[in-house]
Amino acid sequence: MENSTQESHPRPENVVTYDSPYPIYAMAISAVNRRRVAVGSFVEELKNHVDILSFSEDSSSLKPVPSLSFDHPYPPTKLLFHPSVSAPSNLLASSGDFLRLWEVKDSSIVAVSTLNNSKTSEYSAPLTSFDWNEVEPRRIGTSSIDTTCTIWDIEKGAVETQLIAHDKEVYDIAWGEAGVFASVSADGSVRIFDLRDKEHSTIIYESPMPDTPLLRLAWNKQDLRYMATILMDSNKIVILDIRSPTMPVAELERHSASVNAIAWAPQSCKHICSAGDDGQSLLWELPTVAGPNGIDPMTMYSAGAEINQLQWSAAQPDWIAIAFANKMQMLKV
Amino acid sequence: MATANQKGVTDNLRNQLALAVRSIQWSYAVFWSFSAKQSGSLEWGEGYYNGDIKTRKTVQAVELNSDPLGLQRSDQLRELFESLSLGETSPQPKRPTAALSPEDLTDTEWYFLVCMSFVFNVGQGLPGRSFAKNDTIWLRNAHLADTKLFSRSLLAKVSERLQTVVCFPHLGGVVELGTTELVAEDRNLIQHIKTSFLESSSDTVINPNHDLVYQVLDHANDPENNLDDVEVCSPDTSSDDFADNVLIEGSSLADGADGEASRLQNWQFKDDAISNGLNNSTSSSDCVSQTQGNPVTVVQQLDGKKTSDNCMPVNQECNQQKSPPGFNGSDVHYQSVLSSLLKSSHQLMLGPNRNGKQESSFISWKDRKLSSRLPQILSPQRLLKKVLFEVARMHENARIESAKQKDKCDDHSGQEADEVDRNHVLSERKRREKISERFSILVSLVPSGGKVDKVSILDHTIEYLRELERKVEDLESYKEATERESTTQSKAHDSIERTSDNYGHSKFGSITKLLGNKRKSCDTEKMASENKRGRSSSSTDSITISITDKDVLIEMRCSWRQCVLVESKGVKGASAGAIKQALQRIIKKC
Numbered sequence: 001m002e003n004s005t006q007e008s009h010p011r012p013e014n015v016v017t018y019d020s021p022y023p024i025y026a027m028a029i030s031a032v033n034r035r036r037v038a039v040g041s042f043v044e045e046l047k048n049h050v051d052i053l054s055f056s057e058d059s060s061s062l063k064p065v066p067s068l069s070f071d072h073p074y075p076p077t078k079l080l081f082h083p084s085v086s087a088p089s090n091l092l093a094s095s096g097d098f099l100r101l102w103e104v105k106d107s108s109i110v111a112v113s114t115l116n117n118s119k120t121s122e123y124s125a126p127l128t129s130f131d132w133n134e135v136e137p138r139r140i141g142t143s144s145i146d147t148t149c150t151i152w153d154i155e156k157g158a159v160e161t162q163l164i165a166h167d168k169e170v171y172d173i174a175w176g177e178a179g180v181f182a183s184v185s186a187d188g189s190v191r192i193f194d195l196r197d198k199e200h201s202t203i204i205y206e207s208p209m210p211d212t213p214l215l216r217l218a219w220n221k222q223d224l225r226y227m228a229t230i231l232m233d234s235n236k237i238v239i240l241d242i243r244s245p246t247m248p249v250a251e252l253e254r255h256s257a258s259v260n261a262i263a264w265a266p267q268s269c270k271h272i273c274s275a276g277d278d279g280q281s282l283l284w285e286l287p288t289v290a291g292p293n294g295i296d297p298m299t300m301y302s303a304g305a306e307i308n309q310l311q312w313s314a315a316q317p318d319w320i321a322i323a324f325a326n327k328m329q330m331l332k333v
Numbered sequence: 334m335a336t337a338n339q340k341g342v343t344d345n346l347r348n349q350l351a352l353a354v355r356s357i358q359w360s361y362a363v364f365w366s367f368s369a370k371q372s373g374s375l376e377w378g379e380g381y382y383n384g385d386i387k388t389r390k391t392v393q394a395v396e397l398n399s400d401p402l403g404l405q406r407s408d409q410l411r412e413l414f415e416s417l418s419l420g421e422t423s424p425q426p427k428r429p430t431a432a433l434s435p436e437d438l439t440d441t442e443w444y445f446l447v448c449m450s451f452v453f454n455v456g457q458g459l460p461g462r463s464f465a466k467n468d469t470i471w472l473r474n475a476h477l478a479d480t481k482l483f484s485r486s487l488l489a490k491v492s493e494r495l496q497t498v499v500c501f502p503h504l505g506g507v508v509e510l511g512t513t514e515l516v517a518e519d520r521n522l523i524q525h526i527k528t529s530f531l532e533s534s535s536d537t538v539i540n541p542n543h544d545l546v547y548q549v550l551d552h553a554n555d556p557e558n559n560l561d562d563v564e565v566c567s568p569d570t571s572s573d574d575f576a577d578n579v580l581i582e583g584s585s586l587a588d589g590a591d592g593e594a595s596r597l598q599n600w601q602f603k604d605d606a607i608s609n610g611l612n613n614s615t616s617s618s619d620c621v622s623q624t625q626g627n628p629v630t631v632v633q634q635l636d637g638k639k640t641s642d643n644c645m646p647v648n649q650e651c652n653q654q655k656s657p658p659g660f661n662g663s664d665v666h667y668q669s670v671l672s673s674l675l676k677s678s679h680q681l682m683l684g685p686n687r688n689g690k691q692e693s694s695f696i697s698w699k700d701r702k703l704s705s706r707l708p709q710i711l712s713p714q715r716l717l718k719k720v721l722f723e724v725a726r727m728h729e730n731a732r733i734e735s736a737k738q739k740d741k742c743d744d745h746s747g748q749e750a751d752e753v754d755r756n757h758v759l760s761e762r763k764r765r766e767k768i769s770e771r772f773s774i775l776v777s778l779v780p781s782g783g784k785v786d787k788v789s790i791l792d793h794t795i796e797y798l799r800e801l802e803r804k805v806e807d808l809e810s811y812k813e814a815t816e817r818e819s820t821t822q823s824k825a826h827d828s829i830e831r832t833s834d835n836y837g838h839s840k841f842g843s844i845t846k847l848l849g850n851k852r853k854s855c856d857t858e859k860m861a862s863e864n865k866r867g868r869s870s871s872s873t874d875s876i877t878i879s880i881t882d883k884d885v886l887i888e889m890r891c892s893w894r895q896c897v898l899v900e901s902k903g904v905k906g907a908s909a910g911a912i913k914q915a916l917q918r919i920i921k922k923c
Contacts, residue, residue, distance in 0.1 A: 014694035025720055042716060044727065074727055077720050097728045121766075123732050126725035145725045171721050215717060233713045254698075258713035277713055283695055299695035308716040331694040 014332040018053055018062035024323040028079040029055075029313035032090040036104060037062065037321070039328050040076035040094065048072045050079065050094065052104060055316075055330060062330060070109045073097065077127060083134040085315075093154075095127040099142050101154060117142075117150045117159050129172045134221065136178040143170035149183055151195065163198055165191060174219040174227065184214035184229050190240065204245040205238065207231055218262045221314075223269035226286075230259045230274075237262055237274050239286065252284055254297055261310035266317045271298075273320055275307035281322055281331065301331055350381040350508070351403060353530035357522060359512035360384035360495065361445050365460040366506040368452060375453045375460050378506055382407045384441040384513065410442060414449045441513060444495055448485065459483050460507040463500035471518040472498045475511070499523065 018039070026040030037053040052068035055061075076094040081104075090104040091112065101112040118124040125146035133139035138155040149170055151160040166185035173183045179195035188207035194200075207214055213232045220226040226249075227240050237259055239250040257277035265271035275281040282297035301322075309323035319330045346364060354362035366378030383403055438446065451458070456465035463470045475483055475498040483498065497516045500509045501523055510526075712718075776790055779797045 014692055023716070025716055042720070044719070044723070046731070074731075075720065075724055077724055096724065097731075123728075126728040128721050128725065169721075169725075215714070215721060232718075260714055260717045277715075281695075282698070297698045299693065300698050300701055301695045302701075306715070333693055333695065 013060040016055065016060050016062050016330040018064070018328045020051065020326050020328065022049065023326055024328050025309055026050075026076040026079040026094070027309050027311050027321055027323050027328060028081050028092065029311060029315045029321060030081040030090055030092075030104070031083055031085050031313070031315040032081070032087050033104075034315045036081070036090065037328075037330075038079045038081065038092055038104075039323070040072060040079050042075040044075075046073055048075045050076060050092075050102075052109075053328075057319075062328065067107050068104060068109055070102065070111075072100075078129045080130070080132050081315075082137060083132050083314075084137050087137065093130065093132060093140060095130045095142060097126060098124055099127060099130060099140060099152060113154070113157050115152055115154070115157060117152075117162060128170060131173050131175050131181070133175045133178060133181075135175075139175075139178070141173045141175060141181050143173040143183055145169040147185070149173055149181070149193070151181075161195065161198060163193060163201075165193065165201070168213075171213065171215050172217040174217045176219050176224050182217060182219060182227060184217040186211070186213040188212050188214055190214060190217065190227070190229055192242065202245070204242050205229065205240050205248065206246065216260075216262060218264050218272070220264045220269060220272075221266070222264065226264075226269070228262050228264070228272055230262060233258055235259060235276065235278075237272070237284075239272075250286060250295060252282075252295055252297070254282060254294075255280065257306075260306070260308050263310050263312040263320070266312055266314035273310060273312055275303075275310040275322055277306045279303045279305050279307060279324070281307055281310065281320065283333070303327075303329065346379045346504075347381055347404070347407070349530055350379060351383070351407075353508075353526045354381055354383045354510060355403070356530065357510075357512075357526065358383075359510050360441055361511050363445075363448060363509040363511075364503070364506055365453065365464075365509060373455050375455070375458075375464065375507060377449045377451070380407060380411075380445065380449070382410055382442065382445050384445070385439045386442070410438075410446055411449070413438075414446050441495060444485070444511075451485065459485075459498060459500045460509055464502050464507045467502050469499065469501040469520070469523050472500075473515055473517070501527070503527070 020039060020041065022041035022043055024039050025042040026038075028038045030036035030038070035055050037055050039051050039053060041049045041051075048071070050070055050072050052065050053062050054065050056063075072094060074096045076096050078095045080093050082089075082091040082093075092102045092104050094100050094102070099115040101115070103110040103112050116122070116124045125144045125148070127142045127144050130140055130142040133141070138153055139160065140152045140154055142150045142152065143165070144150065147164055147166050147168060147170060148162050149165040150162045152158070153160045165183050166187045166189065168186035170183050170185045173181055175181045176192070180192065181195075182190060182192045182204075184190050188209075188211050189203050190205040191201040191203050205214075212234070214229050215232055216230045218228045220228070225241050225243055227242070229238050229240065230236070231238070235253060235255040235258055237252040237255075238248045239252065241249040252272075252274065255274065255276040255278050259274050259276040261275045263273050265273070270286045272284050272286065273281060274284065279302055281301040281303065283299045284295065284297045287295065303322060303324045305324040305327075307322050307324045309321075311321040313321070316330075318333050320333055322329050322331060350362040350364060354360075361380065361382050361384055363380040364378040365375040368374045368376040381403065386406060453459075453461040455461050459470055459472060472483055473496065475485075475495055495511055495513055497514065498509065498511045500507050502508075772787055772790055775794060779790070779794045
């Protein structure tokens with residue numbers, strides 16, 4: 001295993017590795033300060049951490065900034081930085097029991113707010129994921145196991161709307177436009193919502209085996225016609241075209257084990273990266289017409305362990321960040 | 334005025350180009366003029382496209398004499414280029430509307446379009462060399478030419494049919510003509526074009542008077558004074574305004590191409606330094622008919638449809654080492670222009686051939702080692718599932734636990750709670766939560782009509798309690814009645830069977846009646862067994878009946894065979910026959 005790992009990275013500086021004391025799941029790259037990377041630990045108890053790392057392309061290093069580490073009660077299910085390069089402050093959001101906002105300053109962390117959407121209780125239903133609206137950065141949408149999605153106005157710190165999105169737990173949410181988002185759920189469907197018409201949603205895909213949960217969703221920000229989703233216990237990446245609902249335009253099936261994460265290229269509409277239990281990260285270029293034998297990825301990277309997380313940020317378009325076991329790696333594209 | 338002048342000149346120039354290129358039936362003509370933004374470099378001045386046109390997916394040879402169509406097409410191409418360049422800088426990813434879309438273009442048109450983004454330094458690239466030498470350069474097999482000489486050979490190669498390119502200096506710039514056919518060098522042809530089309534008509538526009546020419550051409554984005562010496566000097570004070578004008582006018586082009594062009598130039602400066610030594614001999618007017626090897630490793634087709642790997646990976650590496658930086662430069666330029674135009678591909682994604690100092694950490698899918706696969710995973714998506722399923726559960730558990738702890742705290746610190754207002758609010762909230770919790774328990778006990786508000790819950794509870802009281806009364810009165818009757822019964826066992834039979838016949842009664850029947854039957858059984866029990870002096874609780882909402886539970890113990898315990902569960906609406914059958918089965922066992 002060691003050998004194959006070494007063979008697959010030709011030069012060490014193309015891969016920058018950070019060894020964390022804890023298993024890593026959540027991960028985000030800052031848009032305001034491109035050198036800032038946030039990683040969230042995954043420990044199955046109350047003591048979790050979010051560490052801020054400093055990434056340097058020149059010296060090929062990922063170093064923790066100890067003064068910027070902070071505790072997070074339960075493992076953050078997702079981390080995201082404010083999507084705008086010109087944001088007044090470097091805000092970091094985390095999801096879990098609540099949606100929390102933190103301001104990452106140069107040498108300190110300030111807890112900005114804890115957003116609870118329950119009016120009657122000091123608890124809110126656990127959040128599986130969230131997405132920051134790039135067009136309208138005051139909006140954050142969260143997905144919850146209570147079958148709802150909540151749209152927050154983070155400037156007001158108030159709920160803009162809460163929708164019962166699915167029949168079962170909602171596992172992921174992704175914004176398309178300023179007022180349009182999509183979500184995937186344990187009920188096996190991908191649905192699109194328009195905030196201008198909250199009464200209706202459009203189902204654009206349902207998993208072939210009824211009730212096979214859909215776990216992750218990625219909306220192609222370069223070409224909003226396309227989105228990608230992954231199924232539970234499946235090695236497939238399903239590519240959807242919202243113009244042709246129910247029929248996927250492509251299914252990418254070259255992972256030899258289940259897929260854990262997907263991310264569209266931030267600067268290209270036809271490239272997508274995926275990572276899975278086979279320890280591989282595959283880079284795909286979507287052809288206009290699929291061949292009879294399915295689609296082969298363009299390139300691949302072997303991590304040597306199950307890759308749990310994948311981020312391809314517009315802030316660092318030349319680098320793909322992956323997380324496996326206790327490691328986080330930045331891979332040169 | 335200035336704009337009118339400028340337009341007049343450019344229109345005229347284009348008409349000349351159109352006439353010239355159509356007369357020899359070549360594919361395109363481009364006039365490279367001096368850039369207003371970058372001194373000493375040539376940029377797109379005017380162009381006329383005369384090649385194939387793709388309409389509705391079919392390539393049609395353009396009718397050579399249709400002048401308006403050709404001009405219109407050239408305009409459309411320019412418009413498309415500008416809209417695409419604008420599209421890159423505007424925040425919305427949507428393309429501005431243009432008459433043409435990238436899908437509508439033929440390969441040669443693509444070449445023409447991408448050429449608009451190029452900038453050449455004097456002495457560099459085909460137009461630059463032609464200008465510096467003040468001589469015609471005739472290039473055959475342009476698609477095979479070395480990128481050092483003809484930096485767009487990659488482009489030409491992609492269009493695959495562009496074979497002959499000719500550059501000659503003209504009017505302070507360079508005219509470039511190209512065709513998809515292989516044409517042998519013919520100086521007379523150039524001379525013919527110069528005299529019959531360009532110069533003859535240019536006389537009408539461009540006055541030999543130097544000052545006038547300067548002014549007119551200045552607005553035409555073509556400073557005449559650059560003819561003599563390469564450095565750009567602007568003796569005229571009005572040129573500042575002019576520069577501003579051009580900046581605005583040309584911004585659409587510059588925005589798209591500027592970044593790439595400047596990088597390209599870095600490469601091409603190096604290219605010059607290297608290739609000047611190497612290529613002095615080859616840059617004569619004689620054509621470079623062949624180059625060694627094939628420097629193109631990964632070429633994305635212009636329409637972005639597929640990436641074609643021409644060479645084996647080993648060859649790629651060799652070629653990369655051999656190829657001078659100029660190759661990489663043009664390659665990068667080509668890729669970046671395409672990607673900025675189409676936004677379809679990230680320039681660093683087009684394979685291992687890149688300009689960055691760091692190589693990709695990804696290897697080609699074709700080169701993958703199958704042995705490096707991990708052993709089969711026993712619990713797929715382990716962490717992902719934990720995050721989605723179990724973290725939620727952790728939160729729920731934590732909530733319940735902390736709620737318990739708070740309850741305990743409440744008990745201990747009940748008096749302290751009123752000390753602070755906040756505490757009071759907190760305890761009040763907890764009290765309300767407790768009340769809500771109890772209400773929810775109540776809801777689960779009392780059959781409700783679907784309403785869950787507190788008043789309805791209480792109403793239902795009251796109603797239900799009254800109903801239960803009535804039932805208790807009914808049952809007691811039945812009990813008394815049947816006890817009196819039972820004295821006449823001789824054998825309890827028969828009585829059960831008989832009553833069961835009766836109910837079997839009347840089993841299609843209404844639901845309420847059925848429920849009554851069941852209850853009666855139970856009562857009878859109870860009575861019967863109590864009779865027996867009376868004889869066998871067994872305990873009185875050997876039969877129990879419970880009716881909860883829809884469920885009827887009959888439980889009885891047979892006194893003859895003490896080990897048999899029977900449970901018969903019926904639902905309101907289940908047939909009496911089912912109950913009868915169940916009883917008969919039991920009796921048979923006995």
